[in-house]
Amino acid sequence: MKILSVNCGSSSLKFQAYEMPEEKVLIQGLFERIGIDGSCYTITINGEKTTKEVDLPDHQVAVDYLTKELLENKVVSSLDEIEGVGHRVVAGGDQFDRTTVINDEVLQAIDALSKLAPLHNPAAVIGIKAFQKAIPNAIATAVFDTAFHQTMPKENYLYPVPMNWYTEYAVRRYGAHGTSHQYISERVNEILGRKDTKVITCHVGNGGSISAVLNGKCINTSMGFTPNAGIMMGSRSGDIDVTLATYMMEQTGMSPKEIDHALNKESGLLAVSGISSDARDIEAGINEGNENCKLAQKMYVNRIRDYIAKYYVELGGCDAIVFTAGLGENSILTRKQIMNALAPLGVVLDEKANEIRGVEALVSAKDSSIPCYVIPTDEEVMIARDTYALAK
Numbered sequence: 001m002k003i004l005s006v007n008c009g010s011s012s013l014k015f016q017a018y019e020m021p022e023e024k025v026l027i028q029g030l031f032e033r034i035g036i037d038g039s040c041y042t043i044t045i046n047g048e049k050t051t052k053e054v055d056l057p058d059h060q061v062a063v064d065y066l067t068k069e070l071l072e073n074k075v076v077s078s079l080d081e082i083e084g085v086g087h088r089v090v091a092g093g094d095q096f097d098r099t100t101v102i103n104d105e106v107l108q109a110i111d112a113l114s115k116l117a118p119l120h121n122p123a124a125v126i127g128i129k130a131f132q133k134a135i136p137n138a139i140a141t142a143v144f145d146t147a148f149h150q151t152m153p154k155e156n157y158l159y160p161v162p163m164n165w166y167t168e169y170a171v172r173r174y175g176a177h178g179t180s181h182q183y184i185s186e187r188v189n190e191i192l193g194r195k196d197t198k199v200i201t202c203h204v205g206n207g208g209s210i211s212a213v214l215n216g217k218c219i220n221t222s223m224g225f226t227p228n229a230g231i232m233m234g235s236r237s238g239d240i241d242v243t244l245a246t247y248m249m250e251q252t253g254m255s256p257k258e259i260d261h262a263l264n265k266e267s268g269l270l271a272v273s274g275i276s277s278d279a280r281d282i283e284a285g286i287n288e289g290n291e292n293c294k295l296a297q298k299m300y301v302n303r304i305r306d307y308i309a310k311y312y313v314e315l316g317g318c319d320a321i322v323f324t325a326g327l328g329e330n331s332i333l334t335r336k337q338i339m340n341a342l343a344p345l346g347v348v349l350d351e352k353a354n355e356i357r358g359v360e361a362l363v364s365a366k367d368s369s370i371p372c373y374v375i376p377t378d379e380e381v382m383i384a385r386d387t388y389a390l391a392k
């Protein structure tokens with residue numbers, strides 16, 4: 001069965017076509033700068049990548065090019081062969097705790113949840129509609145970034161704030177990157193050969209979050225009502241004293257929008273290093289002796305350490321720590337510093353084993369109290385798996 005896995009951003013569309021259940025990738029591609037000058041798309045098939053510069057005024061036009069490529073590259077002989085299209089949706093609120101077949105009601109609910117993800121859910125809605133038009137016979141599913149975190153107990157998802165904020169305004173912890181946390185926690189359980197596990201999953205990229213996963217179910221996660229909670233990130237502050245926001249508004253006359261921008265786009269590694277939000281630039285800065293980069297890296301690592309330690313206690317121990325995403329998969333330095341910072345828990349780094357990027361590996365030493373793994377994430381295959389299960 002052929003399944004499409006789709007991730008729509010406000011100006012982009014990423015997709016992969018799979019043969020399921022084999023999980024064989026047939027074709028993948030990325031449409032960029034949709035609705036902006038200089039739009040283009042890249043298609044990769046049999047390891048060969050081609051880029052085409054085309055006018056992409058909206059997502060519908062991108063989907064039309066996509067279906068044309070599927071036919072021209074003989075991925076399908078007719079679009080009816082695509083039996084399921086799975087869409088990544090950022091915010092599922094507390095209505096959606098699993099992947100759901102999209103009907104009119106579900107589509108309306110996703111649209112209404114745009115208040116929780118104003119940049120992302122509207123793009124998903126546009127993408128869903130465009131595919132419904134182009135491939136009307138395929139079932140469409142919504143795979144929510146927040147669904148995996150819906151198993152958190154109330155004491156972990158509630159904030160100690162006036163309760164009508166929760167009951168009337170839906171203010172609570174939702175988390176993010178759920179599909180990735182689920183993928184790596186399931187994979188590490190396969191490696192460990194059991195399901196009754198205590199796992200700490202670290203999705204550390206430009207954005208980042210840490211989760212505590214007990215017996216395959218998320219019990220806590222570091223992102224909150226929005227993605228600007230938890231660890232320090234590329235350009236996000238992560239956890240701060242929230243009163244900083246109102247104080248700075250009073251001191252400077254900044255608007256809520258400007259504060260939001262400062263905390264999401266001008267903070268984190270970027271703010272402290274003064275040079276970049278990108279971990280590669282920070283590492284280069286450290287190698288050149290840049291003190292601000294060293295400080296940024298120290299703050300960054302300490303905050304990840306703190307969450308892992310907190311979840312270790314909350315889980316009552318830990319069977320595995322897993323690193324994934326841009327830094328988790330590729331930053332040898334960041335992994336090394338995090339693992340060394342966890343020495344009080346008995347974590348021991350295997351310096352040589354840690355010298356890897358982008359591949360699955362055990363990176364802790366034999367005598368480490370907790371095995372630490374790198375597992376490259378694969379959100380697309382999770383979307384395809386769920387969609388296949390529902391299409392079947």
Ligand code: ADP
Pocket residue numbers: 204205206207208234277278279280281283325326327330331332357
């Ligand atoms: P996003 O949250 O945008 O999906 P990614 O998961 O792609 O982010 O992660 C991007 C981050 O990963 C960047 O900070 C980048 O510097 C970092 N990264 C990627 N490759 C490396 C590398 N080889 N060494 C260190 N950091 C890396």
